[in-house]
Amino acid sequence: MFSPVILITAILNGLLTGAVYALVALGLTLIYGVLHIINFAHGALLSAALFAAFFAFHLLGLDPYLAALLIAPIFFGFGYALQRLIIGPVSHGDDRNMLLVTLGLSVVIENVLLYAFRADTRTIDLPYAFQTIDLGFTFLPIPRLIGFCLVFAVALVLWAIMRRTDVGKAIRAVAKEKLGAQLAGIDVAHIYAITFGLGTACVAIAACLLIPTYYVNPTVGDAFVLIAFTIVVLGGMGSVPGALVGGLLIGVVESLSGLFLGESLGQIGIFLIFIAVLLVRPTGLFGARA
Amino acid sequence: MPDRKSPFTRREFIASSALVGAASLAMPSILRAQGAGVKLGILHPVSGALSYSGTQGRLGATLAIEEINAAGGIKGLGKIDPLLGDALSTPEGGTAEVEKMNSAGVAAIVGGYASAVCLAVSQAASRYDLPYVVDVGVADSIVTRGLKNTFRFGPGFGVIAKTALENLAAINDAAGKPAKTVMIVHEDSLFGSGLAKLLNAQLPAHGFQILETIPHPTPTRDFNNVVLKIKAQNPDLVIPADYYNEYVLLARTMQQQKVKPKGIYSVLGGAASSYKFVKEFPEAAKYIMDCNHWFDPRNPKALALKKKVEDKGQFYTYEVYMNYSCVMLVADALARAGSADRAKLTAALESSTFSGHVMPYGPTKFVNGQNQGAAPVNTQVLDNDIKVVLPANFAQAKPVFPMPA
Numbered sequence: 001m002f003s004p005v006i007l008i009t010a011i012l013n014g015l016l017t018g019a020v021y022a023l024v025a026l027g028l029t030l031i032y033g034v035l036h037i038i039n040f041a042h043g044a045l046l047s048a049a050l051f052a053a054f055f056a057f058h059l060l061g062l063d064p065y066l067a068a069l070l071i072a073p074i075f076f077g078f079g080y081a082l083q084r085l086i087i088g089p090v091s092h093g094d095d096r097n098m099l100l101v102t103l104g105l106s107v108v109i110e111n112v113l114l115y116a117f118r119a120d121t122r123t124i125d126l127p128y129a130f131q132t133i134d135l136g137f138t139f140l141p142i143p144r145l146i147g148f149c150l151v152f153a154v155a156l157v158l159w160a161i162m163r164r165t166d167v168g169k170a171i172r173a174v175a176k177e178k179l180g181a182q183l184a185g186i187d188v189a190h191i192y193a194i195t196f197g198l199g200t201a202c203v204a205i206a207a208c209l210l211i212p213t214y215y216v217n218p219t220v221g222d223a224f225v226l227i228a229f230t231i232v233v234l235g236g237m238g239s240v241p242g243a244l245v246g247g248l249l250i251g252v253v254e255s256l257s258g259l260f261l262g263e264s265l266g267q268i269g270i271f272l273i274f275i276a277v278l279l280v281r282p283t284g285l286f287g288a289r290a
Numbered sequence: 291m292p293d294r295k296s297p298f299t300r301r302e303f304i305a306s307s308a309l310v311g312a313a314s315l316a317m318p319s320i321l322r323a324q325g326a327g328v329k330l331g332i333l334h335p336v337s338g339a340l341s342y343s344g345t346q347g348r349l350g351a352t353l354a355i356e357e358i359n360a361a362g363g364i365k366g367l368g369k370i371d372p373l374l375g376d377a378l379s380t381p382e383g384g385t386a387e388v389e390k391m392n393s394a395g396v397a398a399i400v401g402g403y404a405s406a407v408c409l410a411v412s413q414a415a416s417r418y419d420l421p422y423v424v425d426v427g428v429a430d431s432i433v434t435r436g437l438k439n440t441f442r443f444g445p446g447f448g449v450i451a452k453t454a455l456e457n458l459a460a461i462n463d464a465a466g467k468p469a470k471t472v473m474i475v476h477e478d479s480l481f482g483s484g485l486a487k488l489l490n491a492q493l494p495a496h497g498f499q500i501l502e503t504i505p506h507p508t509p510t511r512d513f514n515n516v517v518l519k520i521k522a523q524n525p526d527l528v529i530p531a532d533y534y535n536e537y538v539l540l541a542r543t544m545q546q547q548k549v550k551p552k553g554i555y556s557v558l559g560g561a562a563s564s565y566k567f568v569k570e571f572p573e574a575a576k577y578i579m580d581c582n583h584w585f586d587p588r589n590p591k592a593l594a595l596k597k598k599v600e601d602k603g604q605f606y607t608y609e610v611y612m613n614y615s616c617v618m619l620v621a622d623a624l625a626r627a628g629s630a631d632r633a634k635l636t637a638a639l640e641s642s643t644f645s646g647h648v649m650p651y652g653p654t655k656f657v658n659g660q661n662q663g664a665a666p667v668n669t670q671v672l673d674n675d676i677k678v679v680l681p682a683n684f685a686q687a688k689p690v691f692p693m694p695a
Contacts, residue, residue, distance in 0.1 A: 006518055013514040111337075119341030121535050123570055130546050130573075138518075141546050213542075214511075215535055217342070223509045258515045263506030264478045 002259065009138040010255045016144040018251015019151040020206055024224050025231035025243040026155060027202030033238020034175040034195040036095050037087065040102040043225030044109035045200055049075055049207030050216035051113060057124045057211070064124070065146065068208035072201040079200025084193040113218035121217045129212050147209035154205055155244050158198070162240065171195055175238065227254075230274050236287025245285060249273070327368030328630045330355070330620065331375060331391035331399035333411065334613075338379025339508065340404055342534065343609050347403050347425055348374060350613030353598065354621070364624050370617075377402070381410035388414040397630035398423065400616045403609065405429035405480050412440040421636045423616045426583070426609065428558065429480060433659040439632075441639050441656055443616050444583055444649075445664040451488040454557040454581035457668045457680045459496040461579070465691045469526035469552050472498045475516055475540060476531040478505040485531045485557055501525050510536050513543040520544070526552045526692075530559055537561035541574040552692035556580045563669045563676050566605045575671045577693040579679070583608035584667045585648050587678055587686055592648035615647035619654060622646065650684050 002010075024046060031039045049071060056067035082105070091097035132139035162168040173181040174191045182188050206224075214220075231250050235242025250270055257269025277285065332351045334344035355370045363369035373394055375387035384407040391399055398421040402408035408427030415422040416437045424432055424442040428450060433442050445453075462469050474489055476482035486503050493500055501523045504516055517540070520528060528551045530540055538561050541554070554562075554577070561567035562580030585592040585606075595614060596606045604610070619642065624630065627638035645653040651663040668680035670689055677687040 003522070006522055009518055010515055013512065013518075017512050017514075114337060114341070119336070119345050121342055121538075123538065125570060130542075132546060132548075139547050215538065217535075219339070219341075220509075223511055255512075255515055259518075263504065263510055263516060267507075 005137045006259070007256075010259045011252055012138070012140065014252035014255030015248055016140075016148050016251070017255065018248040019148040020209055020247075021224065021227050021231060021251055022244045022247020023151045023154060023202055023206040023209065025228040025235070025247050026158065026240065027199035027206070028225075028228050029232045029235065029238055029240070029243045030158075030202070031196055031199040032232060034171055035083075035098075035192055037098045037102060037196075039196075039199070040099065041082075041105040041109060042102075042199075042203065042228065043221030043223075044106040044113075045075070045079075046203050046207055046221035046224060047113055047216065047218055048109055048221075049204040050211055050214075050220060051117060052204070053208045053211040054122055054124060054216050057126075063126070064208045064211045065150070068150075068205050071204045071208060075204035076197040076201040078197075080193045080197035082200070083196035084189065087196070088189060088192060110218050117218065119217060121215050123215045124211055126212050141213065143212040147212075150205070150209055151244075154202065155240060158202070159240050161198070167191075167194060227270070230270060232284075234274055234277055234284055236284030239284065239286040242284055242286030327363055327371050328624060329371045329373055329394060329396040330617070331387075331394075331396040331401075332372050332617075333375040333377055333384060333387050333391070333399050333401040334403055335377040335379040335383070335407060337376055338383075340379040340533075343403055343426075343607075344377070344379070346604070346607045346609035347401055347613045349599070349602075349604060350610035351400055351425075351617045353595070353610070354614045354617035358617075358621050364621055366628055367624060367630060370621065375401075377407045377411070379404070379407075381406050383407075384411040385414045387411075388418075388420070392418045392420055396420070397624065397632065397635055398620050400620055401425050401613065402427050405432065408432050412437050415439055419632050419636070421620075421632060421639055423620055423639070425613045425616050429484070437659065439636060440659045441661070442659060443619055443647075443651075443654070443661050443664065444612055445666055446660060447484060447488070449664070450558060450581065450666045451485065451492070453666050454668075455489075455492050455496055457581060458555055460680070461668075461689050461691050464689075467497070468692045470497070470499060471501050471523075471525045472527045472529060473501050473520055473523060473525040474503040474529045474531070475520075476503070476505055477508045477510075477533060477536060479508065481558070482531045489529065489557070498527070506532075506536070508533055508536060510539070513540045514547070516540065517543045517547045517549055520551075521547060521549050524551075528554050530554065530556045530562075532559070532561075534561050534564065534567075538567055538571065538574075541567075541578070542571060545571075545574045550693065550695065554578045554693075556582075558582050558666075562671070564605065564607060565676065566607075568671055568674060568676060572674050577671060577690055579668060579670045579689065579691070581666050581668050583612055584650070584669055584678060585611045586650040587684060589648050589650075591646075595648060611648050615649050618647055619644050 028042050031037050052071045053064050053067050056062040087098055087101050090101050128142055131142045170186045170191050174188055231246040235246030253269045253273050254266050258266030334347040336344040355372050359369045373391055377384035388411055399415055400423045402411050402424050403426050405427040408424045409432055412422050416439045419439055422440050428447045430446045430448050474486050476486040537559055556562040559580045562578045563582045568575045599606045599610055622644045623635055623638035623642055627634040640656055643653045655662045667678050669676050670679045672687055678684050679687055679689040
């Protein structure tokens with residue numbers, strides 16, 4: 001019913017959108033995989049990071065892609081502090097408390113943003129925001145293409161950190177056996193906070209990739225976080241490649257089901273695949289045993 | 291026993307994902323201003339999905355109240371004491387605020403904004419015979435249910451759609467009928483779907499062929515597929531009916547994918563007649579036409595209010611001047627009733643001939659709660675500004691159609 005040109009373009013669009021979903025999910029899966037925290041504040045943190053990218057552009061004149069170099073470390077620090085000073089101490093080691101604390105944090109962050117910046121929707125206008133690459137049959141927006149490439153770069157860095165550094169080893173050790181890691185001399189509270197910081201930094205980078213083509217308001221993160229939760233379960237909780245593949249898959253499925261079923265029903269495709277994966281492979285695509 | 295590091299199972303994880311929704315349920319609040327006089331409920335969705343519009347509406351209402359109070363308040367009754375309520379962008383949120391405002395003893399309620407909220411609020415207020423003035427809510431059922439307490443100052447859906455279609459046909463005819471095919475892109479709630487249904491029923495009678503109608507949810511994160519479909523079918527006209535964010539994304543994606551129909555004609559378009567959109571994306575906004583609520587450009591009071599709002603660093607959106615006008619309307623009725631008594635105020639609203647507002651409606655006249663003079667106008671983005679192009683007696687410029695390449 002649709003010509004191959006439309007189908008191919010829709011798949012490309014899906015991949016470009018899916019990459020950003022993947023980066024948001026990457027942060028979430030890291031936090032879940034190690035800390036077992038279901039981080040409800042993830043969407044609010046994304047909104048906050050979008051505001052940071054917006055103001056970095058407006059007040060400092062920083063291009064969002066450059067701003068990522070500034071905002072990601074700041075959000076790493078913010079995430080570290082959140083875990084070390086609030087989530088960790090308040091939860092007293094009980095995972096259920098952590099869930100409630102992050103839920104509370106999301107309400108606080110969103111309302112602080114609402115209070116500070118009002119509900120106004122803001123966008124930035126970059127000179128290259130409307131530039132495209134002409135593939136002959138379609139135009140690929142350059143900002144989204146840059147975003148796509150950067151997501152892979154971030155995933156690679158993250159993977160390298162997890163596999164090649166001492167911190168990464170410590171994170172994996174804590175994830176596998178908290179008590180054992182503690183006995184081996186690893187500062188568990190510090191590793192927890194680092195992991196939360198890394199997850200938050202991922203969200204900050206995702207925000208910098210989103211802002212050139214998207215908008216920001218205090219609740220904008222919610223639209224992404226439900227999708228991210230789906231990707232985390234689909235890809236396997238705590239799995240970096242799982243989040244990446246899951247994100248791309250969800251992007252393509254959403255795009256194609258939007259095309260065939262209409263945008264209103266586009267989400268159905270996502271959840272059908274989601275249910276099918278859970279039925280056939282309950283640990284997710286790349287998940288290890290529970 | 292499986293090795294469990296976490297008390298969470300996958301099932302719990304998925305189930306608790308549903309809690310994400312709960313995070314958006316903020317605590318409703320009624321902020322009370324100080325002072326005696328007449329209590330007036332100002333009810334808008336200032337948090338949740340519609341918070342931008344709600345905040346703008348609240349701004350318009352409070353500006354009117356400040357103005358009235360600065361001039362000494364309402365004759366014989368004293369100053370207006372506003373009770374600001376948050377409808378949370380949901381009908382239930384609106385209803386809960388009505389209960390609180392009623393117990394606080396307000397004389398009337400102004401606001402609502404979204405049709406779904408207005409429907410719920412009007413019903414809740416009618417239980418207490420509490421006069422309610424709808425600021426925007428366009429669903430016709432708001433005033434056709436025979437509720438004595440409900441008054442709508444602005445136009446309803448039926449009138450807007452009829453005017454929009456007649457004006458579209460007139461513009462097309464005047465240009466030599468260049469547009470024959472149409473695609474409609476609409477958000478899929480009460481507002482967009484209702485409008486799409488009306489357009490589908492009536493456009494063919496005006497000589498237009500509808501190629502496709504594309505619904506999408508709010509929020510929609512990506513419009514590339516929608517634009518892809520538009521590109522493939524190449525319609526003469528694109529008619530979007532969306533809220534602000536989606537409208538901007540759609541227009542930006544169309545610009546990015548170099549899709550240029552002969553015209554973009556919106557009905558109650560979320561951004562088409564928004565100064566913010568024109569300022570931020572002048573290229574994407576160029577020549578877009580809209581049939582929407584608009585102030586009377588010849589009224590000095592409307593222009594003074596525009597300056598006041600812009601001096602505050604805010605955009606002069608329709609929520610602002612419609613709410614401003616509604617509060618002025620209630621103040622006039624209160625002065626004529628000479629009392630905050632609900633029955634007397636309702637009677638005063640019923641017989642209102644108020645003309646001190648900033649809309650192009652003429653003197654107010656309510657029949658079954660609907661202001662008979664209320665009508666939308668057609669605007670077009672010309673020279674980085676928004677100009678009224680129809681009706682002729684308000685027009686500041688002639689419509690430019692088809693769009694120059």
